[in-house]
Amino acid sequence: MKNVYLDNNATTQVAPEVIDAIIPFFKELWGNPSSMHYFGGQVKKYIDTAREQVADLINAEPSEIVFTSCGTEGDNMAIRGTAEALGKNRKIITTRVEHPAVLGPCRHLKEQGHEVIELGVDSSGQLDLTEFRKVLGKGPNIVSIMWANNETGVMFPIPEIAAMVKEQGGVLHTDAVQIVGKIPIDVRKTPVDMLALSGHKLHAPKGIGALYIRKGTKVNTFLIGGHQENGRRGGTENVPYIVGLGQACVLAKKFLQDETTNVAKLRDRLEAGILASCPSTTVNGDRVHRLPNTTNISFQYIEGEAILYHLSDIGVAASSGSACTSGSLEPSHVIRAMGVPFTSAHGSTRFSLSRYNTAEEIEYVIEKIPAIVKRLRDLSPFV
Amino acid sequence: MWDYTDKVLDHFRNPRNVGLIENPDGIGEVGSMACGDALKLTFKLDEKKRIVDVKFKTFGCASAIASSSALTEMIKGMTIEQAEKVTNQDIANYLGGLPEQKMHCSVMGREALEMAIANYRTGKTGKKILAGKVVCTCFGVTEEEIERVVRDNNLTTVEQVTNYCKAGGGCGNCKNDIVQIIERIRKERESKSASTQKPAKLTVLQKVKLIEETLDREIRPMLKRDGGDIELIDISGSRVIVSFRGMCAGCQAAPSTIKDVVEAKLREFVSKDLVVEEDKS
Numbered sequence: 001m002k003n004v005y006l007d008n009n010a011t012t013q014v015a016p017e018v019i020d021a022i023i024p025f026f027k028e029l030w031g032n033p034s035s036m037h038y039f040g041g042q043v044k045k046y047i048d049t050a051r052e053q054v055a056d057l058i059n060a061e062p063s064e065i066v067f068t069s070c071g072t073e074g075d076n077m078a079i080r081g082t083a084e085a086l087g088k089n090r091k092i093i094t095t096r097v098e099h100p101a102v103l104g105p106c107r108h109l110k111e112q113g114h115e116v117i118e119l120g121v122d123s124s125g126q127l128d129l130t131e132f133r134k135v136l137g138k139g140p141n142i143v144s145i146m147w148a149n150n151e152t153g154v155m156f157p158i159p160e161i162a163a164m165v166k167e168q169g170g171v172l173h174t175d176a177v178q179i180v181g182k183i184p185i186d187v188r189k190t191p192v193d194m195l196a197l198s199g200h201k202l203h204a205p206k207g208i209g210a211l212y213i214r215k216g217t218k219v220n221t222f223l224i225g226g227h228q229e230n231g232r233r234g235g236t237e238n239v240p241y242i243v244g245l246g247q248a249c250v251l252a253k254k255f256l257q258d259e260t261t262n263v264a265k266l267r268d269r270l271e272a273g274i275l276a277s278c279p280s281t282t283v284n285g286d287r288v289h290r291l292p293n294t295t296n297i298s299f300q301y302i303e304g305e306a307i308l309y310h311l312s313d314i315g316v317a318a319s320s321g322s323a324c325t326s327g328s329l330e331p332s333h334v335i336r337a338m339g340v341p342f343t344s345a346h347g348s349t350r351f352s353l354s355r356y357n358t359a360e361e362i363e364y365v366i367e368k369i370p371a372i373v374k375r376l377r378d379l380s381p382f383v
Numbered sequence: 384m385w386d387y388t389d390k391v392l393d394h395f396r397n398p399r400n401v402g403l404i405e406n407p408d409g410i411g412e413v414g415s416m417a418c419g420d421a422l423k424l425t426f427k428l429d430e431k432k433r434i435v436d437v438k439f440k441t442f443g444c445a446s447a448i449a450s451s452s453a454l455t456e457m458i459k460g461m462t463i464e465q466a467e468k469v470t471n472q473d474i475a476n477y478l479g480g481l482p483e484q485k486m487h488c489s490v491m492g493r494e495a496l497e498m499a500i501a502n503y504r505t506g507k508t509g510k511k512i513l514a515g516k517v518v519c520t521c522f523g524v525t526e527e528e529i530e531r532v533v534r535d536n537n538l539t540t541v542e543q544v545t546n547y548c549k550a551g552g553g554c555g556n557c558k559n560d561i562v563q564i565i566e567r568i569r570k571e572r573e574s575k576s577a578s579t580q581k582p583a584k585l586t587v588l589q590k591v592k593l594i595e596e597t598l599d600r601e602i603r604p605m606l607k608r609d610g611g612d613i614e615l616i617d618i619s620g621s622r623v624i625v626s627f628r629g630m631c632a633g634c635q636a637a638p639s640t641i642k643d644v645v646e647a648k649l650r651e652f653v654s655k656d657l658v659v660e661e662d663k664s
């Protein structure tokens with residue numbers, strides 16, 4: 001059976017080059033980088049190199065990179081660490097379509113007495129910047145807004161948002177987990193204060209990430225312990241994975257061009273092919289300001305889990321925002337925030353590509369999908 | 384992925400009896416697009432009032448489709464009286480079980496069947512109309528429906544209720560109401576089991592009444608499923624004389640049914656010393 005992986009926003013295949021880079025750090029170079037002997041000490045320079053590689057991908061200073069255990073940790077550290085550093089009763093502004101890694105900490109802080117504002121989005125999944133400006137207010141308020149949405153791929157105008165936050169004296173964190181490696185990011189040009197990224201979305205392993213913290217930003221330490229990461233995060237470093245993340249960032253930079261050309265072309269072909277061959281299908285979210293690898297398509301009158309199981313039967317891996325797959329009884333919070341009608345919401349299906357997908361795979365999916373959709377529609381009492 | 388049984392996956396991949404019967408004798412519709420699943424069930428009866436044909440259409444996840452398909456296979460050939468005894472647990476059992484969070488799919492099947500039967504009997508619309516007090520406004524679940532799943536499935540937590548009928552799975556504002564319903568039914572159950580505690584010494588009248596109740600509750604539904612029945616003829620001391628009716632009369636399995644089922648149940652619920660015999664006259 002064919003195996004077509006179109007769920008790269010959930011996680012990605014670890015690049016073979018990354019695996020090759022990691023192995024020696026299990027086999028030979030397994031010393032502790034803090035040790036006062038050559039065996040351990042020699043490992044430290046590889047961490048330094050990896051830090052440079054990660055910094056290079058987003059044009060940061062290496063000293064502004066803190067390695068974390070995942071994207072979730074980066075988001076938590078940024079939001080909770082800043083709130084703690086800035087003291088009680090801060091205003092925290094975020095959006096309703098954030099990943100739980102951001103919504104969770106924000107709602108936690110709300111319970112602790114901070115004022116938390118969750119901005120809504122329009123039907124294309126975009127923010128109303130006038131409204132944002134209105135609620136932002138002057139002073140050291142905390143803003144956490146994602147750069148690209150994991151479900152729809154919709155990108156928020158972080159450069160404009162960053163400029164507004166700077167102007168008002170606020171602090172801006174952005175969850176860039178989905179965008180890093182797909183679109184060029186330059187933190188010198190875009191004045192975000194913090195930015196979280198996660199290895200497993202860019203062909204490094206799961207369980208490694210990084211938080212960019214602009215020099216001078218006040219963030220309290222989250223994991224209090226040893227002096228690792230310059231005292232900003234205690235705990236002996238996950239050397240193999242840090243090296244792997246560095247290698248993945250080198251590859252990401254090398255293939256960045258590919259994302260906006262080849263990957264985008266395949267995505268567009270897939271989207272056009274499905275829309276042409278399946279009636280009553282719509283694309284969810286802004287199609288202009290969108291990640292090049294993502295399309296979120298609603299198949300009206302049928303349900304997402306059923307679609308995924310049929311796709312899985314023919315070897316195609318995708319994802320859905322339907323109730324049955326969102327782990328609750330309601331469609332995903334992103335789809336609901338966009339006000340997608342129920343006729344479409346339960347049948348929303350996300351296809352997310354990577355540079356490893358081929359044109360042949362995409363044609364296979366385009367060829368197979370109409371029969372699946374027809375089968376389920378033949379079953380549906382609403383058709 | 385869900386831990387679906389092979390049977391669930393089979394019924395999902397190859398659903399049986401898909402479609403809608405024209406001019407059906409009964410039609411039942413439950414669920415909605417907003418709720419994320421919906422089922423339309425139609426059946427046709429033969430001259431003996433047995434379900435000769437049944438078809439369905441379902442919008443929903445794999446287990447919703449599988450539960451609907453399973454239901455149609457189960458009730459084909461049943462009389463209305465037999466079909467109305469099918470519980471959501473029967474549907475789940477037929478499929479070798481459903482994940483807990485998916486039990487509402489089996490409840491949807493049972494509800495559609497009840498709607499279709501009510502439609503057949505009364506001619507009233509087979510569509511679910513919200514009657515009585517709505518507890519969960521997100522999914523439109525009434526107090527009566529919640530009580531029903533709690534009773535039918537012996538549920539004890541809000542989470543279970545959500546799994547079985549979705550109530551409480553949206554905004555969560557009704558969770559307290561659900562707790563109270565569960566609590567009320569638990570108390571009912573307790574007082575009932577206290578009242579079914581056998582009195583120390585039964586009068587003949589009490590004994591007859593208790594035997595009739597037990598036959599009604601524990602034995603008849605099972606026999607009726609096979610088109611049979613049972614009748615209490617006489618009691619004398621600890622001897623209980625019964626007679627089989629319908630399909631059970633003269634059945635090869637009657638003697639063992641007497642010992643293994645009837646006697647066992649009467650001993651459990653009436654008195655330990657009972658001996659059951661079949662009336663051969």
Ligand SMILES: Cc1ncc(COP(=O)(O)O)c(C=O)c1O
Nearest residue numbers: 070071072099101150175177198
């Ligand atoms: C937008 C976004 N933020 C945060 C995360 C969390 O990343 P991780 O899985 O590394 O904790 C994810 C991944 O699921 C994501 O898509």
